[in-house]
Amino acid sequence: MTASSATASSATASGATASLTPGDAVVRTRGLTKRFRSGQVAVDGIDLEVPAGAVYGFLGPNGSGKTTTIRMLLGLISATAGSVEMLGRAMPEDAARVLPRVGALVEGPAFQPYLSGLANLRRLDAMDASAAPATSARRIDAALERVGLGAAAGKKYRQYSLGMKQRLGLAAALLRPRDLLVLDEPTNGLDPQGTREVRTLVRELAAEGTTVLVSSHLLAEMEQVCSHIGVMSRGRLLAQGPRASIAPEREVVVVTTRAEEADAAREVLASLGMVVSDGAHGSGGGARGKADGVADLRLELGAQPVAAIAPALVAARLAVLGVRTERPSLEETFVELTGEGFDVAR
Numbered sequence: 001m002t003a004s005s006a007t008a009s010s011a012t013a014s015g016a017t018a019s020l021t022p023g024d025a026v027v028r029t030r031g032l033t034k035r036f037r038s039g040q041v042a043v044d045g046i047d048l049e050v051p052a053g054a055v056y057g058f059l060g061p062n063g064s065g066k067t068t069t070i071r072m073l074l075g076l077i078s079a080t081a082g083s084v085e086m087l088g089r090a091m092p093e094d095a096a097r098v099l100p101r102v103g104a105l106v107e108g109p110a111f112q113p114y115l116s117g118l119a120n121l122r123r124l125d126a127m128d129a130s131a132a133p134a135t136s137a138r139r140i141d142a143a144l145e146r147v148g149l150g151a152a153a154g155k156k157y158r159q160y161s162l163g164m165k166q167r168l169g170l171a172a173a174l175l176r177p178r179d180l181l182v183l184d185e186p187t188n189g190l191d192p193q194g195t196r197e198v199r200t201l202v203r204e205l206a207a208e209g210t211t212v213l214v215s216s217h218l219l220a221e222m223e224q225v226c227s228h229i230g231v232m233s234r235g236r237l238l239a240q241g242p243r244a245s246i247a248p249e250r251e252v253v254v255v256t257t258r259a260e261e262a263d264a265a266r267e268v269l270a271s272l273g274m275v276v277s278d279g280a281h282g283s284g285g286g287a288r289g290k291a292d293g294v295a296d297l298r299l300e301l302g303a304q305p306v307a308a309i310a311p312a313l314v315a316a317r318l319a320v321l322g323v324r325t326e327r328p329s330l331e332e333t334f335v336e337l338t339g340e341g342f343d344v345a346r
């Protein structure tokens with residue numbers, strides 16, 4: 001994947017601002033649809049809402065339609081149906097006013113292989129009529145430093161590793177202050193350290209007031225930084241909203257008993273009003289490892305505290321081998337939402 005900085009050649013950022021306050025949608029689509037010539041509906045009538053100030057994790061497996069959506073948002077491909085509004089303006093009609101305020105990391109040929117990273121950024125910045133030439137060198141240096149490419153700035157693009165290319169794409173998106181950053185799989189090709197750096201960068205940018213729309217097929221990677229989440233599957237937006245509403249931080253209690261006492265323990269716990277859950281996560285409500293002679297009972301507590309569990313079981317002369325709490329991961333929540341794993345759909 002290479003990257004392009006979505007900038008428009010005309011219009012200045014100043015005077016283009018349709019004023020947005022926190023809570024307003026920075027990106028809003030209605031019925032956004034893409035049907036490719038092959039007949040495949042890659043994006044199927046989605047209503048995306050990215051509130052101002054959010055870090056919006058646009059999550060879904062490979063092939064679920066994230067990149068196609070992002071390309072439509074930025075006007076890189078046309079929509080088959082539906083509408084797009086960015087920064088309060090219609091896209092692609094108002095692209096010349098909107099895109100200078102949007103930094104983007106998306107697939108597309110933007111970099112010259114025989115130029116260095118530094119020279120590529122100089123070229124991109126010079127092509128951007130809304131960027132001030134007087135501050136170019138300073139802005140380019142700052143962007144390169146920010147993505148950790150300072151030392152490799154002089155190396156030719158074709159000699160960059162995939163991770164370095166990703167970093168250069170990020171630097172291109174950061175050449176100027178932006179109101180919105182759209183990052184398509186920014187951690188592709190990055191090692192764990194690079195991935196952590198991208199997360200930190202996203203956090204910093206959000207703290208500075210930039211709204212970030214970031215796509216990823218790796219749930220665990222991005223869930224930590226997202227304030228909002230949209231879950232894509234097979235071209236549809238299955239759920240979106242504040243992270244806590246999509247993946248509530250509910251806890252499940254796992255009680256380990258002797259396998260032969262599991263049924264009796266379940267009855268005791270049920271009599272306290274607790275619900276033994278049935279298979280949404282991990283080993284479900286059943287017994288784990290009968291071979292080990294132990295069973296895991298997964299509970300939703302109801303009105304009772306965790307502390308009520310052990311005394312009740314002990315009073316019934318049942319052994320308590322362990323009590324622990326677990327929080328379902330976003331991946332488990334996704335499986336619940338879709339009824340399927342987080343694999344390539346088609």
Ligand SMILES: Nc1ncnc2c1ncn2[C@@H]1O[C@H](COP(=O)(O)OP(=O)(O)OP(=O)(O)O)[C@@H](O)[C@H]1O
Nearest residue numbers: 036038042061062063064065066067068069217346
């Ligand atoms: N130009 C195209 N012509 C036909 N089909 C396409 C085209 N581009 C994408 N598709 C198909 O549309 C579907 C969605 O692809 P898209 O790239 O949007 O998914 P994605 O969620 O971004 O996946 P990834 O995480 O791999 O980037 C896929 O089935 C893909 O094969």
